[in-house]
Amino acid sequence: MSELYDLLIVGAGPGGLAAGIYGSRAKLKTAVVDKNAEPGGQAATTEEMENYPGFFEGSTGPGIMKKFADHAKYFGTEFIRGNVDEVDFSGPVKKVHTQQGDTFESKVVVLSPGATPRKIGVKDEAELSGQGxxxxxxxxxxxxxxxxxxxxxxxxxxxxxxxxxxxxxxxxxxxxxxxxxxxxxxxxxxxxxxxxxxxxxxxxxxxxxxxxxxxxxxxxxxxxxxxxxxxxxxxxxxxFIGTEPHTNFLKGKVELDDRGYLVTNDMMETNVPGVYAVGDARVKYLRQVVTAASDGAIAASAAEKYLSELQTLQNDVLDASKEKPTILAFWAPQIQESIDSIASVEKAVEEKDGAVGLVKLDTYRAKKTATQYNITEIPSIVLFKDGKDVARLEGVKNITPEAVEDLVKPYVQDLVK
The missing domain is CATH 3.50.50.60 (FAD/NAD(P)-binding domain)
Known part of the structure; x- marks a missing residue:
């Protein structure tokens, strides 16, 4: 069993490599697992590549993909040889298994398994690929x-x-x-x-x-x-007789469309928290190196924010609430009423002289946590004790100093008056 990664990328195509660059540059412990000795996926088999921005005359697919890989390695991305054939996304720590018998664990997984065009399957098709x-x-x-x-x-x-x-x-x-x-x-x-x-x-x-x-x-x-x-x-x-995404090992693990392509939102999130998908195996309009690279950048950036949210929630709220009751306050800077309400919460907490903790979250930047705790009104506050949410107040009218006092009173011993 390997050490725990922050970001594990399955597949070293342009999407996966871009995710590696952005992930490792954000100081996430990042690794790419790929079955091929040389990274680059399908793009690395395209000898002439003249439509990737900044690379034209004399550029080759293998050459551009090597630069992608070197860029990722420069920032610290680890490259692992292995053919992933099984995944377990059921828990907070994601597990990825290879045919070689290795298991890797990560807080976040980016899926970049790629897709290949369907072949006719006739004589000399393979031999003349790239030669007409x-x-x-x-x-x-x-x-x-x-x-x-x-x-x-x-x-x-x-x-x-x-x-x-x-x-x-x-x-x-x-x-x-x-x-x-x-x-x-x-x-x-x-x-x-x-x-x-x-x-x-x-x-x-x-x-x-x-x-x-x-x-x-x-x-x-x-x-x-x-x-x-x-x-x-x-x-x-x-x-042009269709493409085949390499997603058989993901059936029943994440959402796929009826053709086997990975379904994501604009942030490259799949339906499983902490699992992202990029590149040609994703449902998308244009399958090109430039769009795969864009996918990878978005996924890694979204993953970094997801991990930051998780860390804040775990360290500052769940763990802290084992020592003392802790309020998680959801607000939004564009909603003035929420600013005023949270100010009243701060005042009420200050009066407890350290007996109650307070963590404020901008819901725009912490959408995952807001969704996780079913926050539908801004502002809202959720009280945690011993790692669990035990009470809440929602809406401007309900969040008053008196209401906050009543909320925390059952969970605070020796209140400071």
């Missing part, structure tokens, strides 16, 4: 200016990407398994695509083979009605 075979038009379209390409797929993503490719390629041929005019995308996209003069269509067909000597030169198409095979010359093959 692509799964990302946004990444690679500008390599095919004035060339001919084919698109495999006919759903929303495929048709949108085919439209995008027409801005660069001479022609874009969409290979469709259905009868002529029948597309799986939405009707508006279909109608628009049919009017695009740079889009061509091959119906009732599938790709049986991708061929070329070092670079894509053609695809072999099969007509599903006749079985006829046809060579179709092309300079590139773009495959």
């Amino acid at each position: 075979v692509s799964y990302c038009a946004t990444c690679d379209a500008d390599f095919f200016v004035d060339l001919d390409v084919v698109v495999v797929g006919n759903g929303d993503a495929a048709i949108e990407e085919a439209e995008y490719l027409t801005k660069f390629a001479e022609t874009v041929t969409v290979i469709v398994i259905h009868e002529e005019g029948n597309l799986d995308c939405n009707k508006a996209s279909a109608e628009k695509a049919m009017k695009n003069p740079k889009l061509k269509w091959v119906w009732n067909s599938t790709v049986q083979e991708i061929a070329g000597d070092g670079l894509v030169e053609k695809v072999v198409l099969k007509n599903i009605n006749t079985g006829e095979l046809t060579d179709y010359p092309t300079n590139g093959v773009f495959v």
Whole structure:
């Protein structure tokens, strides 16, 4: 069993590495667990990467990802080799298990398991990946200016990407398994695509083979009605038949959508407190290195505030209340009435001459604690004794010096008058 981490990141893609940078820079004890020897995830397999801000001519996916990893290491992020296959998020300390038999514990976990495009599964597809075979038009379209390409797929993503490719390629041929005019995308996209003069269509067909000597030169198409095979010359093959998130080990542990993607809010929080998700395995609009890095920065920043809240609650409230009754006061600087009410609470506590503790929390900055204790009105105060919340007052009208006196009286011995 390892020592306890503040922040444990599962997956060393750009989202996970960015979380490592922000986490370790915030002085959190941070580690990244990844199955690969070299960090970077799918981005590290993209040889040419020209759309990450600040990196263009001559930039490579492996090179940029190495800089990400070096940056994280510079601030103290620990890198651990391991294939995570089981997690336990049921308690305040999260547990992550690997196939190698190791178990790691952390106060917070950031999930960055990644996703991969679905492959056609035909001859030479893997060999020519990055040499004319692509799964990302946004990444690679500008390599095919004035060339001919084919698109495999006919759903929303495929048709949108085919439209995008027409801005660069001479022609874009969409290979469709259905009868002529029948597309799986939405009707508006279909109608628009049919009017695009740079889009061509091959119906009732599938790709049986991708061929070329070092670079894509053609695809072999099969007509599903006749079985006829046809060579179709092309300079590139773009495959858009969906992606597969690597989230099987998370089923039943955190919320996933019906396709297996991790569901989060804008702060990258999953439905489990202390567990965040970033990158391509998250439900999101655009899956790019730049958006994954953004996810990681947000998750680590949110996690740092979450841990700060936990520490304040544990040390200053729960532990302190074992020595003496402690009031946790929720207020908001933009609500003047709450400022006045909390001032009256401070005065009442001062009159107890140290017999009662007081901790004030700005609910905007301490949303987790406010939610945890079901705070629905501002201001509110909650009294803790022996680590438990035992009484409360809610609303301006109910928080008066007299009410505070009555609240604490049963829990304070030898009151100072």
